[in-house]
Amino acid sequence: xxxxxxxxxxxxxxxxxxxxxxxxxxxxxxxxxxMAILLxxxxxxxxxxxxxxxxxxxxxxxxxxxxxxxxxxxxxxxxWADLAYWYWNGWHWLASLWQTILIAIYATIFxxxxxxVFSFLAARNxxxxxxxxxxxxxxxxxxxxxxxxxxxxxxxxxxxIGPLAGVLAIGLHSFGALGKLFGDxxxxxxxxxxxxxxxxxxxxxxxxxxxxTPQLAPDYLSYGLLRLEINVRxxxxxxxxxxxxxxxDLYRAIKNFDHTxxxxxxxxxxxxxMLIDALCGWMRGRVIGQExxxxx
Amino acid sequence: MSLSSRSVRQNVxxxxxxxxxxxxxxxxxxxxxxxxxxxxxxxxxxxxxxGRSGAGKSTLLNMINRLVDPSEGEILYQGRDIAKLSGxxxxxxxxxxAMIFQRFNLVGRLSVLTNVxxxxxxxxxxxxxxxxxxxxxxxxxxxxxxxxxGMDEQALxxxxxxxxxxxxRVAISxxxxxxxxxxxxxxxxxxxxxxxxxxxxxxxxxxxxxxxxTVMCNLHSVPLARAWCDRVIALSAGRVVYDxxxxxxxxxxxxxxxxxxxxxxEAH
Numbered sequence: 001x002x003x004x005x006x007x008x009x010x011x012x013x014x015x016x017x018x019x020x021x022x023x024x025x026x027x028x029x030x031x032x033x034x035m036a037i038l039l040x041x042x043x044x045x046x047x048x049x050x051x052x053x054x055x056x057x058x059x060x061x062x063x064x065x066x067x068x069x070x071x072x073x074x075x076x077x078x079x080w081a082d083l084a085y086w087y088w089n090g091w092h093w094l095a096s097l098w099q100t101i102l103i104a105i106y107a108t109i110f111x112x113x114x115x116x117v118f119s120f121l122a123a124r125n126x127x128x129x130x131x132x133x134x135x136x137x138x139x140x141x142x143x144x145x146x147x148x149x150x151x152x153x154x155x156x157x158x159x160x161i162g163p164l165a166g167v168l169a170i171g172l173h174s175f176g177a178l179g180k181l182f183g184d185x186x187x188x189x190x191x192x193x194x195x196x197x198x199x200x201x202x203x204x205x206x207x208x209x210x211x212x213t214p215q216l217a218p219d220y221l222s223y224g225l226l227r228l229e230i231n232v233r234x235x236x237x238x239x240x241x242x243x244x245x246x247x248x249d250l251y252r253a254i255k256n257f258d259h260t261x262x263x264x265x266x267x268x269x270x271x272x273x274m275l276i277d278a279l280c281g282w283m284r285g286r287v288i289g290q291e292x293x294x295x296x
Numbered sequence: 297m298s299l300s301s302r303s304v305r306q307n308v309x310x311x312x313x314x315x316x317x318x319x320x321x322x323x324x325x326x327x328x329x330x331x332x333x334x335x336x337x338x339x340x341x342x343x344x345x346x347g348r349s350g351a352g353k354s355t356l357l358n359m360i361n362r363l364v365d366p367s368e369g370e371i372l373y374q375g376r377d378i379a380k381l382s383g384x385x386x387x388x389x390x391x392x393x394a395m396i397f398q399r400f401n402l403v404g405r406l407s408v409l410t411n412v413x414x415x416x417x418x419x420x421x422x423x424x425x426x427x428x429x430x431x432x433x434x435x436x437x438x439x440x441x442x443x444x445x446g447m448d449e450q451a452l453x454x455x456x457x458x459x460x461x462x463x464x465r466v467a468i469s470x471x472x473x474x475x476x477x478x479x480x481x482x483x484x485x486x487x488x489x490x491x492x493x494x495x496x497x498x499x500x501x502x503x504x505x506x507x508x509x510t511v512m513c514n515l516h517s518v519p520l521a522r523a524w525c526d527r528v529i530a531l532s533a534g535r536v537v538y539d540x541x542x543x544x545x546x547x548x549x550x551x552x553x554x555x556x557x558x559x560x561x562e563a564h
Contacts, residue, residue, distance in 0.1 A: 196401025196467070199361055200474055201391030201418030209426055210414045214405035 070263035087264050093249055097272055100245035103166040103238070104231035104276075110167065111174025111231075112224045115140075118175070119182030119216075120208045126186055126194075128204055140183070144176025148234050152243040163244030170231050170238065181223050182216070189215045221287050225280040232276045236269050314339040314510065315360070315478065320369035320379075322355050329355040331534035332369070342504045342511045344521035344542075346553055347531035353514040356531065357480045360512070361393045362386055373477075391418035394471035396500075398483035400463040404456030408447065408466050411455050412438040415473040434473070441469040445499055461492030468499055479503065481513040485520065493517075497524045518550065 045051075072086040087093075118136050120126045127133035148169050155165035189212060197211035239247020246269060253261035313336035322330040330352040337343055345353050358364035360371060362378065371378040373389075381389050394415070402411045416434045417425055424430075430438075442448045445465040450458060455466060464484060471479055481500060485493035501524050504511045515521050521528055522542055530538035530553045537552045538545070 192397070192399050192401045193403040195363060196395075196397060196470075197403065197414050197417070199363055199390055199395035199397075199401075200415045200470065201387040201389070202414065203387060203417070203422070205426055206414075206417045206422070209428075210406070210410070210417065211403055214403050217405070 066259075069259040070266075072260040072263065086260055089249075089261070090264075093246065093265055093268055096239075096246040096249050097268055099163055100235045100239075100247070101232060101272065101276065103163050103170065103235040103243075103245050104228060106167045107170035107174055107235070108224060108228045108231050110171030111178050111227065112220070114171075114175040115178035115182050116220065118179040119186050119220075120212065122179060122183035123186035125189075125191065126208065126212060136179075137183070140176050140179040142176065143172050144180060146173070146176075148173045148238065149241060152238045152241050156242045161242040161244075166235055166238045166243035166245060169243060170234050173234075174227050174231060178223060178227055182220055185219045185223075186212065186216055218287050222284045225284045225287075229273075229277050229280045232273055236273070313337060314374055316370075316372040317360075318370040318372065320356070320359060320371060321367050322352075322359055322364060323367045328534050330359065330366075330531075333531070333534070333536055335529055335536060335539055337510060337512065340504070340508045340510055341527060342501065342525050343513065343527045343529055344525035345512060345514045345529050345531065346516075346518065346521060346538075348554055349516075351531040352534040353531055354482050355534075357395070357482050357512060357514060360478075361390055361395050361480055363390075363395070387418055391474050392476050393478040393480055394474045394476035396464070396467050396471055396479065396481040396484045398486045400460070400467045400487075402455040402463055402466060402470075404454065406455055407452055408442065408455050408458070409435070409438055409451040411466055412441060412469045412473055415470040418474070437473050438469065441472040442466070444472070445469055459492075461488050461495060464488060464492070464496050465499065468496070468503070472503065476509060479509055479511045481511065483514050483516065486516055493520065500524070518545070521545075 072082065074082045074086070118140060121128070121132050121136035122140060124130070124133050127136070151169035151172050152165055155168045159165050159168070193215065194207055194211040197207045202210065235245050235247075236250075237247050239245045239249070240251045242248065246265060250262065250265045250269070252258075253265060315337040317333055317335050320330060320333045321328065333352075333356060345356065347353050355364055359366050360378070362381065366379050369379065373393075378389055403414070406414075413430050413434060416430060416438070419434070421431075439448055439451060442451055445468055447462060447465050447469060450462065450466075455463060458466065464487075468484075479500065484500065485496050488496060497520055500511055500513065503509055513525065515525075522545065525542060528538060528540065528542055528545055529536060530549070532553055538549050
């Protein structure tokens with residue numbers, strides 16, 4: 001009855017065992033060569049990158065002492081007075097933080113609107129012509145390859161110090177990142193409703209609005225909110241190059257060695273980012289959750 | 297303007313042709329889906345297009361609406377070659393030749409009313425419609441069309457909450473508000489149960505009779521064609537193998553279309 005015992009030493013099995021052995025030896029050799037190459041590359045890059053483990057160990061206490069200097073003097077007896085002294089410029093920092101969040105929100109809206117339009121041009125199944133899809137993808141690649149800080153430096157030069165440069169810099173980068181994501185999502189939509197709208201004599205733009213957008217809206221919203229989280233973090237740094245927001249205050253504090261100011265601002269920033277993250281996560285959960293429930 | 301106030305035309309088959317296909321061909325790579333089809337349809341006719349799966353029925357209808365471009369041949373409507381249209385003229389033609397699909401092709405997340413209103417996208421004014429604004433007249437027209445098919449109660453529901461039969465009636469409403477000259481129905485009842493299938497065929501027949509709209513309808517069911525249509529065009533491997541009255545659809549003809557006759561007449 002047992003099929004396995006019918007032919008214990010068939011020619012096919014002996015042949016296979018030899019082939020399997022050769023295969024295993026070849027794989028082991030490949031692995032050894034691969035690991036050797038990897039180790040050599042790590043050693044070379046450590047040398048070129050001036051990575052020095054000894055230095056890291058030697059200077060680590062300095063890193064700790066910097067943090068030590070940032071800790072404010074707080075005594076239980078005079079807690080309120082100490083806190084007030086620590087956050088002596090609190091209202092100004094709060095205003096800057098609010099500006100940072102507004103920069104992120106405006107930049108996200110700017111990016112989402114542009115990316116929405118470009119996603120239909122970039123998606124290979126929706127684009128009016130193949131060359132338009134290729135061109136749109138190149139534009140999006142450019143917008144997302146250039147870092148926000150580089151855009152910010154350019155825009156501060158062009159439009160002066162202030163939040164406008166920040167909005168444009170983050171917005172442009174968001175446009176590139178979101179346009180790519182939106183375009184990829186749009187390539188997976190159901191073509192039948194599009195045919196239904198197209199067959200009524202609707203133009204290309206009308207077909208995108210009435211056939212494609214309803215299918216894509218939840219995904220676009222979810223990605224847009226994720227981008228808002230990322231943009232709040234990005235906006236807090238852009239002040240370093242003069243593009244508005246809390247980053248300018250942080251940069252001034254670091255430059256002037258106002259160590260307790262650094263910790264005060266950093267704590268506010270961390271709290272704000274956590275709050276926005278939680279809020280966006282909750283909203284995305286609601287959007288996705290509803291869709292998920294419906295599918296079940 | 298309302299749908300019921302339109303002039304009622306007599307359905308007289310056999311007057312001068314309004315739609316004429318000449319040598320219409322469509323190739324997909326080396327495969328020829330529709331092979332030199334020539335035929336003529338008169339104004340107000342209700343024509344069944346029969347044939348096995350893959351015989352080229354869908355491609356034929358899609359070519360008339362120009363969702364699929366012909367490889368060769370002419371599509372003449374009132375003497376004008378539809379196959380050569382482009383740009384705004386092509387979109388205007390699509391409005392005049394309404395399509396109805398096997399899978400309904402509604403946009404699931406939009407309301408029933410908005411789905412019907414998409415049938416007005418090619419009517420002026422067009423720009424406000426890009427931002428979701430339709431005129432009161434158009435909303436009323438859409439509601440009249442839904443009421444004519446008994447779907448007005450569902451107007452504000454999401455389209456994907458409806459049953460198949462209901463969705464197909466919404467799709468017919470969408471076709472009606474296009475104010476078409478021609479309705480091209482691609483297997484309109486193949487996804488429906490027999491009761492809904494009869495209701496949808498009855499609606500198409502009523503539109504054909506009351507508004508004098510020419511209907512071309514791809515069907516899988518010979519009994520449905522016998523019950524509702526004036527005339528049959530049969531395709532096999534992309535070629536016309538029968539073009540004539542329902543009465544002439546005998547066993548010999550069915551053999552030519554399907555390669556078998558008994559299984560078909562007994563079904564349904």
